[in-house]
Amino acid sequence: MSLDPDWGDGTRCVHAGETAPSKGSPLTPGPVLAAPFHLADARPDTDAGLAEEADFYGRAGNPTWRRLESAIGELDGGECVLFPSGMAAISALLRDASGRGALVLPSDGYYATRAFAESELVPRGVTVRAVPTAGPWDDDVFDGAALVLLETPSNPGLDVCDIAELSARAHTAGAVVAVDNTTASPLGQRPLALGADVVVASDAKALSGHSDLLLGHVSTADAALARRLREARTLGGAIPGPFEAWLAYRSLSTLDLRLARQAENAAALTAALRDHPAVRGLRWPGSAGDAAHETARRQMRRFGGVLSFELADEATFSRFVAASRLVVEATSFGGVHSTVDRRARWGDPVAPGFVRFSSGCEDAADLVADVLAALDSCVR
Structure with a gap:
C-alpha cells in the first residue's frame, strides 16, 4: 500500500511498508529467520535470474529487510537500502564515491565517519576535505568533489547548514550530496525533498528508538546507486539481521x-x-x-x-x-x-x-x- 502524501506523520508511520491485507494472515508479520530458501520451483534454465525473482540465500535478500526498506523509503522519499549499522551504511556510501573524486566531510560531525575516511580511504589516495557544518563553505571546497556529506543538525554540536543551498552549489560542481539525517530522523527533515541526492542514517537512534538494536540505511532516488549499494552489501556481507529489522519495523509505528x-x-x-x-x-x-x-x-x-x-x-x-x-x-x-x-x-x-x-x-x-x-x- 502506497502512502497518501496528504496523510499526517502518525498515519504515515503506522502504515508505512504495509502490504495488502490477506484474510488469516498476521496484522504485523513476524521476522523471516532463514539462511537458505527453497529452490524447488527453479528450473536450470532460469536459475541465473533467481536472485532477482525470489529469495534464495539470506545474504542476498530477506523479506523482513524489504518490508522495513519499503517503510523507511516511503518516509524518506527514496529507495532505501538497509545495513547492519549506521557505520556500515556510511562506509558503503563513502567507498562507492571514493573512486570518482574528493570527499567532503563535516569536521564537526560524527567522529567515526572521519576516522573511517582517514584510516581506510586516505591511505588509498582519496582526498578528504573537512568543513565545519556552519561553514564557511568556500567555492573551492566543491572543486573535484565526488561526494559532499552534510550532517545537519551536526552530532554533537547541533549546528545546521542550508541543505538546499549547498546541494545546488555542489551539483553545479558535479558532486553528489548526501545528508546524515540521524539526528533529525525522516519526520524531522526530508533532505531528498530539499535537493540532496542521498540520505544516510543510523537507525539505532530515534528511528527505532528503544536502545535495543543496531541498524542503518541509505535512501536515494538514484536507482543505479541503490543497486550498487545492494551489490556491495551482498558481496561484502554487511547484512542486517532479520530480527533487528523486524524490531525496527515494529518500533516505527510509534x-x-x-x-x-x-x-x-x-x-x-x-x-x-x-x-x-x-x-x-x-x-x-x-x-x-x-x-x-x-x-x-x-x-x-x-x-x-x-x-x-x-x-x-x-x-x-x-x-x-x-x-x-x-x-x-x-x-x-x-x-x-x-x-x-x-x-x-x-x-x-x-x-x-x-x-x-x-x-x-x-x-x-x-x-x-x-x-x-x-x-x-x-x-x-
Whole structure:
C-alpha cells in the first residue's frame, strides 16, 4: 500500500511498508529467520535470474529487510537500502564515491565517519576535505568533489547548514550530496525533498528508538546507486539481521509519538536550563535564540529531542549524573530513556564538560525537576 502524501506523520508511520491485507494472515508479520530458501520451483534454465525473482540465500535478500526498506523509503522519499549499522551504511556510501573524486566531510560531525575516511580511504589516495557544518563553505571546497556529506543538525554540536543551498552549489560542481539525517530522523527533515541526492542514517537512534538494536540505511532516488549499494552489501556481507529489522519495523509505528514527546521535553529543558548557573553554551535548534534556529526553521519539520550544553568539567559532569534519578550515561541517543554523553571521552573536539543530552519520553515536569535538582547539587 502506497502512502497518501496528504496523510499526517502518525498515519504515515503506522502504515508505512504495509502490504495488502490477506484474510488469516498476521496484522504485523513476524521476522523471516532463514539462511537458505527453497529452490524447488527453479528450473536450470532460469536459475541465473533467481536472485532477482525470489529469495534464495539470506545474504542476498530477506523479506523482513524489504518490508522495513519499503517503510523507511516511503518516509524518506527514496529507495532505501538497509545495513547492519549506521557505520556500515556510511562506509558503503563513502567507498562507492571514493573512486570518482574528493570527499567532503563535516569536521564537526560524527567522529567515526572521519576516522573511517582517514584510516581506510586516505591511505588509498582519496582526498578528504573537512568543513565545519556552519561553514564557511568556500567555492573551492566543491572543486573535484565526488561526494559532499552534510550532517545537519551536526552530532554533537547541533549546528545546521542550508541543505538546499549547498546541494545546488555542489551539483553545479558535479558532486553528489548526501545528508546524515540521524539526528533529525525522516519526520524531522526530508533532505531528498530539499535537493540532496542521498540520505544516510543510523537507525539505532530515534528511528527505532528503544536502545535495543543496531541498524542503518541509505535512501536515494538514484536507482543505479541503490543497486550498487545492494551489490556491495551482498558481496561484502554487511547484512542486517532479520530480527533487528523486524524490531525496527515494529518500533516505527510509534516514531511520531516518541519524537513529539522528546521534542516537548527538549523544549522544556531548554527553557529551564537557559539561566542555570551550572550551564553554559546551551544549544537546541528549536530555540528561537539558537544560532542555528533560522536555518533549522526553514528546512526542519520538527526539531527533535537532542540538546547540548557545557558543564564546568568532567568532575561536574560525574556529579550531575550521580545526582540524577532519571538520566543515565550512555553513548547513543534518540531512545525512550533520557541519556547524557560526555563527548570529549570519545575524542570529539569539544570541551571536557560538554554534554549531549538526549531527551526521552518521561513526563516533562518530572524530567525538568530531576535535571534541575541534579544541576543544583553541582553548584552548592
